[in-house]
Amino acid sequence: MGLKLYNTLTRRLEDFIPRSDVVGIYTCGLTVQGPPHVGHIRAALVRDILMRWLSHLGHKVKALENFTDIDDKIIEKQKEYKQDWRIISQKNIETYLRACDELNITRADVYPRASQHIEEIISLVQRLIDKGYAYEKKGDVYFRVRKFPDYGRFSKKSIDELMAGARIEPTESKDDPLDFTLWKAAKPGEPYWLSPWGKGRPGWHIECSAMSMHYLGETFDIHTGGEDLIFPHHENEIAQSVAATGKEFVRFWLHNGWVTLTGEKMSKSTGHYSPIKDVLERYSSNVIRLFMLKTHYRKQLEYADERLHEARSAYATIKTYLDKHGDVPQISEPLMRDTFTEAMNDDLNTSRALAVLYELITEGNECKDDRRAKEIAASVKYYYTLLGFIEEVEEVVEPYKAVVQILSDVKKRLREEKRDSVLESITSIDDFELLKDIKNIYPLIIRLLLRIRDELRKEKDYEFADYIRERLSESGIFVDDSTKGSTYRREVR
Numbered sequence: 001m002g003l004k005l006y007n008t009l010t011r012r013l014e015d016f017i018p019r020s021d022v023v024g025i026y027t028c029g030l031t032v033q034g035p036p037h038v039g040h041i042r043a044a045l046v047r048d049i050l051m052r053w054l055s056h057l058g059h060k061v062k063a064l065e066n067f068t069d070i071d072d073k074i075i076e077k078q079k080e081y082k083q084d085w086r087i088i089s090q091k092n093i094e095t096y097l098r099a100c101d102e103l104n105i106t107r108a109d110v111y112p113r114a115s116q117h118i119e120e121i122i123s124l125v126q127r128l129i130d131k132g133y134a135y136e137k138k139g140d141v142y143f144r145v146r147k148f149p150d151y152g153r154f155s156k157k158s159i160d161e162l163m164a165g166a167r168i169e170p171t172e173s174k175d176d177p178l179d180f181t182l183w184k185a186a187k188p189g190e191p192y193w194l195s196p197w198g199k200g201r202p203g204w205h206i207e208c209s210a211m212s213m214h215y216l217g218e219t220f221d222i223h224t225g226g227e228d229l230i231f232p233h234h235e236n237e238i239a240q241s242v243a244a245t246g247k248e249f250v251r252f253w254l255h256n257g258w259v260t261l262t263g264e265k266m267s268k269s270t271g272h273y274s275p276i277k278d279v280l281e282r283y284s285s286n287v288i289r290l291f292m293l294k295t296h297y298r299k300q301l302e303y304a305d306e307r308l309h310e311a312r313s314a315y316a317t318i319k320t321y322l323d324k325h326g327d328v329p330q331i332s333e334p335l336m337r338d339t340f341t342e343a344m345n346d347d348l349n350t351s352r353a354l355a356v357l358y359e360l361i362t363e364g365n366e367c368k369d370d371r372r373a374k375e376i377a378a379s380v381k382y383y384y385t386l387l388g389f390i391e392e393v394e395e396v397v398e399p400y401k402a403v404v405q406i407l408s409d410v411k412k413r414l415r416e417e418k419r420d421s422v423l424e425s426i427t428s429i430d431d432f433e434l435l436k437d438i439k440n441i442y443p444l445i446i447r448l449l450l451r452i453r454d455e456l457r458k459e460k461d462y463e464f465a466d467y468i469r470e471r472l473s474e475s476g477i478f479v480d481d482s483t484k485g486s487t488y489r490r491e492v493r
């Protein structure tokens with residue numbers, strides 16, 4: 001079975017067959033009047049997973065994600081902050097890209113900005129006027145919706161239904177309440193560009209059509225974005241693009257579900273949101289990634305601390321397992337490949353793909369056969385990387401130093417107390433100079449300390465054993481004693 005994607009255009013799962021050698025992807029990105037929140041990151045993460053999986057299947061990908069850097073809301077902010085719109089936009093773009101990098105979200109090939117593509121936008125608007133699909137009124141240009149018979153088909157809305165919600169604002173002079181803005185005349189003091197219709201700026205919808213067609217051609221493979229964009233934004237994108245070119249615009253439309261906060265959609269305009277910067281201060285990027293990938297991208301995702309804590313402990317299972325195994329060989333044929341592939345090919349079902357990872361970890365934790373255990377660990381690592389989790393080498397350095405210090409203190413005390421029998425039990429792993437690989441030695445030292453504890457407990461020196469447990473827990477390493485022996489887990493941010 002090849003890749004199947006749920007296409008909003010047809011409302012069903014379809015075989016994904018790209019139209020050319022390079023899969024073109026366009027993602028509706030941020031309107032940069034404010035800092036990015038968790039909802040924006042989810043849309044970017046969907047693009048990231050899509051790109052990773054398409055590349056894995058051997059496709060070449062060209063991805064775009066736009067920034068709406070000029071619109072009414074940004075102009076409002078300009079007035080509010082008494083700061084140039086360019087500075088406001090630039091600041092929010094930088095915050096967003098930094099967060100994406102921290103989250104290991106694959107960068108798009110191009111991040112086009114509306115303000116940098118005015119020429120393409122004007123020429124597309126002109127094309128629509130020339131074909132009779134658009135008209136100018138007092139410096140504004142509108143798209144004549146009723147001229148496009150398929151309008152409403154994409155979002156499954158009838159003209160009657162649309163009429164009920166449509167109205168003409170006092171500032172507008174359009175012919176029909178259904179018509180939408182392609183170009184907006186500038187009011188005094190507002191930023192503007194010169195156009196055949198006077199000083200003005202682009203409407204929101206037209207920029208996405210102009211920029212996507214400029215970089216990806218008049219027909220391209222995949223368009224993604226949040227489900228709230230289906231209407232009117234994507235309905236309008238289709239209408240204006242098809243009207244201008246007479247060609248199919250996009251073959252696959254992928255929409256991700258909302259991110260909700262206390263059950264309500266996160267939204268910049270209502271102020272009901274969690275800025276991604278705050279979230280990244282509290283949770284590691286891997287935990288946030290896991291939190292998002294646990295839910296299928298088309299479903300709504302509730303952002304709540306409780307859910308993030310669940311993701312944190314779920315991530316700790318993976319992390320503890322990988323730490324224990326240190327460096328594993330790179331492989332090209334992981335275990336359970338078919339199950340994993342089937343899950344991802346089924347409309348990028350990341351929650352099922354993650355289940356494969358956990359199944360392998362469970363088996364790995366119980367596995368007594370060394371060769372098999374290595375193969376399992378290598379497979380876990382393979383899928384971990386494929387799903388975009390970051391190897392946390394740097395993060396290991398500090399805890400590594402901490403456990404080395406603990407071991408050194410423990411050994412000093414053992415020598416001072418002349419605990420030869422306990423000391424003997426650890427002489428086999430004594431020479432740290434020989435073990436230079438931090439990732440390998442780190443779990444080794446912890447296991448060594450646990451062995452010392454076991455010896456001490458055998459000798460009923462619980463005070464000393466507790467001392468080791470305390471020291472480890474101060475470094476975020478928690479020891480669990482059971483009848484089978486001691487295990488540990490690391491605290492994950």
Ligand SMILES: [Zn+2]
Pocket residue numbers: 027028029208233
């Ligand atoms: Zn868009």
